[in-house]
Amino acid sequence: MNSSTATAHPRGAHLSSETIDLLLLSALSAPEANEAKHHIDSCESCRTRWRELNDDKARFEQFVFARTLPKVEARVAASRGSFFDRFKLKLLIPTLAVAGAAAAVVLTTGPGTQTEDDSYVGMKGFASPSFEVFAMRGAGAAFAVKDDTVLHPSDRIRFVVSPAGAKYLMVASTDGAGVFSVYHPFGAAQSHPVEGKAKVELPGAVELDDTLGAEKIVAVFSDAPITAAQVEAALKLDAKNPKLPGVSFVFREFRKATP
Amino acid sequence: MVDPGVQTGERVSTLYRKFGTAIYSRCRRLLKDDALAEDATQEVFVRVLRHIESAPDDATALAWIYRISTNYCLNQIRDRSRQAEPTAPEELPEGDGTTPEPDMLDRDTAMRLIKRAPEKLQEVAVLYYMDGLEQEQIANTLGISRRTVINRLQEFLERSRKFVEREGVA
Ligand SMILES: [Zn+2]
Numbered sequence: 174m175n176s177s178t179a180t181a182h183p184r185g186a187h188l189s190s191e192t193i194d195l196l197l198l199s200a201l202s203a204p205e206a207n208e209a210k211h212h213i214d215s216c217e218s219c220r221t222r223w224r225e226l227n228d229d230k231a232r233f234e235q236f237v238f239a240r241t242l243p244k245v246e247a248r249v250a251a252s253r254g255s256f257f258d259r260f261k262l263k264l265l266i267p268t269l270a271v272a273g274a275a276a277a278v279v280l281t282t283g284p285g286t287q288t289e290d291d292s293y294v295g296m297k298g299f300a301s302p303s304f305e306v307f308a309m310r311g312a313g314a315a316f317a318v319k320d321d322t323v324l325h326p327s328d329r330i331r332f333v334v335s336p337a338g339a340k341y342l343m344v345a346s347t348d349g350a351g352v353f354s355v356y357h358p359f360g361a362a363q364s365h366p367v368e369g370k371a372k373v374e375l376p377g378a379v380e381l382d383d384t385l386g387a388e389k390i391v392a393v394f395s396d397a398p399i400t401a402a403q404v405e406a407a408l409k410l411d412a413k414n415p416k417l418p419g420v421s422f423v424f425r426e427f428r429k430a431t432p
Numbered sequence: 433m434v435d436p437g438v439q440t441g442e443r444v445s446t447l448y449r450k451f452g453t454a455i456y457s458r459c460r461r462l463l464k465d466d467a468l469a470e471d472a473t474q475e476v477f478v479r480v481l482r483h484i485e486s487a488p489d490d491a492t493a494l495a496w497i498y499r500i501s502t503n504y505c506l507n508q509i510r511d512r513s514r515q516a517e518p519t520a521p522e523e524l525p526e527g528d529g530t531t532p533e534p535d536m537l538d539r540d541t542a543m544r545l546i547k548r549a550p551e552k553l554q555e556v557a558v559l560y561y562m563d564g565l566e567q568e569q570i571a572n573t574l575g576i577s578r579r580t581v582i583n584r585l586q587e588f589l590e591r592s593r594k595f596v597e598r599e600g601v602a
Contacts, residue, residue, distance in 0.1 A: 188564065229457035232456070237470050237473060241470060243447060244474055246445065248478045370531045
């Protein structure tokens, strides 16, 4: 602590907020922490502040955190989503084109329309779930990923789906090295509920790593939750035409190469 | 395969859990109102998140938290006092006498004096009197020179002294 301050003001007599906050975060070195604790033990004023901070920690963790986290997450998602929102107008026309292509994929290769337990597809009749992938490179504009699109490591991809009445969704990938991962909900062990019949832009972007080659991305729509293990096993058995009861698969594929 | 760094949802809640207490506690002290402090905590966290994410260590993250939460809470206080009384008492009456010892003041009193001080002096005064930060730390936290910190503290002290003489602090 620097005590040679210009105003005649005895500093260093008490702990600063920084020291107390760092002590609470367990971010002080052992000697610093010992010194701070020693001061707290011997100084009533700092002991009061330490107690106040610990009370506030208890309040925050017990009540405030849970009450406010959803709002915080929504605000953060909104502020980060706006990066993509800037491209919404530009995306509009390619989006429609891609949606049409996606519907065609479902009709020709989507086993979801042919399963025995196709309650949602059958009930909704004409509606099929769709899946679109958009990519961003650096600060450039977002572009639709088609089956012949070449992407680069560190490009970011996002997903737009229309569930068409399906209740659960997982987006998974098999990369050029044959490694399976779940992109949405990121790293999850099972599919999550999805809402709405209209297009939904899924939150979050996925940054591509440097595994090169053909990467297959699949949106897995279902009425009941399914596990990542089920999806992985179905893809291993038949990568082109996987089958799971009551499940609809919609594929996108791209090639990853170095620029 | 992906780089999980971009998937921020979980990271946001981890950082909120970690630093939320520091923000909330500060807002409670400054605003003296639990409901306002809860709202302020969210606002401040959303504003400070980018800085926390890129901070090399916890001390740097805290410096951003002090800066942004102080600024936010002082604005809230000003807004409220503007609503309560249209002419905010920013100018303090003239007078002279001996210098009070702000170190002797409890933080409630310090806060009362800070609320009466002109806007440009408030941040520095909060960090100095409420947080006990060194002038150097305040300069780093606010991104201003140490000389500016000293000048503002002296002006704050001068105004507070006159105010205390005239009105008392109780
Ligand atoms: Zn002390």
